[in-house]
Amino acid sequence: MELNSDISDFTRRDLTLLGKTKPVLLTGATGPAVIVIHEIYGFTPTLARFCRWLGDAGLRVYAPILFGAPDASNLEKPSMMRILSLCISREFTILRANRSSPVTDWLRALARLAHHECGGPGVGAIGMCVTGGFALSMALDPVVLAPVLAQPGVPALNSAAIDIAPEDLDRVRERTRHGLELRGYRFEGDTICPASRFAALRSSFGTAFTGTELPDVAGNPAGMKARGKPPHSVFTGDLIDAAGQPTRAAADEVIAFFRRTLLQPDAAA
Template sequence: MTHRTMTQDDPLDDFDHLEFTFDDATKVVHVAGTGPAVIVMTEMPGISPHVARFSRWVRDAGFTVYMPSLFGRDGAVPDAEEGAVVFRRACVSAEFRAFGANLASPVTIWLRALAKQAHETCGGPGVGAIGMCFTGNFALSMMLESSVLAPVLSQPSLPLDEPGGLDIAPEDLAAVRSRLERDDLTVLAYRFEGDQICRAERFAALSSALGDRFVGRVLPDSAAHREPPSFFQRHVPYPHSVVTAHLIDEAGQPTIAARDEILTFFAQRLRP
């Protein structure tokens, strides 16, 4: 993979920029690679160079990566002021449910349709999906689409006002649990120990709901990058983004081990 700086805006010039419409909602989706599809859902405040780097790692591992533009300015370095505006706008958007547990964000319906289309286009046994932060729980709701076989929840942060709450309706959660058992699937999840948004209570709730089908990984705070972009330094001043802004891109680092485990998980589930 060509080295790209994480401190300048990313032109995303090695992705195709497509539009996908479902139920009167049209969004840009950045697509690259070949092989089975993986949906990479950006963290707040948008598709940063760090999020794009992770998508390229997925692409280079032998997958077609689909990176939908859900909020923010695509390719932008997360700026403190601009990112705060994006965050406030998303919190009141009808597409997302930032507050209040037990009901999925409406945008997950569009994401499930994208997963179905990606599977039809790319083939293979099914589709992988990873959500991060604001979108972290979305990969769980996407399991209601039968093509999604490999869900990853990276620091799932919604609902913001209930540390032990989940961004999914109880009946949908029961359906996901039933499918995990029926199809012998698992859900991978990651968080830093000292994360104040994705706290231990959320992993406990997921474990209670999904049983041994939930595989949660908790990384030590010492494994986090100490100099993330300004948005994180000001608004998220603690370890949070496991495979993006707080990842340390060096061999032997726990965050690199997490990345590699995710890529292996996708390979085990999606390669025939």
């Protein structure tokens, strides 16, 4: 399907959870749910494409809109105003290390609702860029069985840190001792999600964390490279949608991870 802003195949719901209302875009089958959290750009045509792939694989996608327009009109271009607004927002912890963003409480509530509505053993969750670490905090809830961290970009001022409170980190680490698996993806030369952040995740979770690092040559020339920067967005703007491409293979791997974990009735909690 050609990339454009048409998301007529998605359904919008305004969901009130924990006293806060946010738009959520839904698409896909009637299978187990996956929470797909957008990048700093907001919901974009390339993110819609990724959501459709999940839907085609038999999963039900819930894509919350945390900022930006609640459609696919958002441009994949950096906005200083957006960055500044997130830095001062009470819902997001962008700069400080060892803290969980308050918005992850709402996302965990969304995961519980999605699990109630869709059934199955639990739900999957993937965060990207500024929301990349949110999937880790969401794994505090036992309904989240398949967390994926795509190029987690915060905390911005500490490249070797993770955006989760120490006590929350301990709780997720305890879950990994009972079978929880975590996955992460980044490009080797990415300076927004540096190698030191994956090193911290490996140190924290050992073999429970599978971190895949793609060569920069695998990035889409029309993505970040077109701005003279290393590729960053593994599953959206820097993905090359063609057979044999490492980024498309990474997307297929994530889809397989969700299917393996969520479509089995005896998935580990």
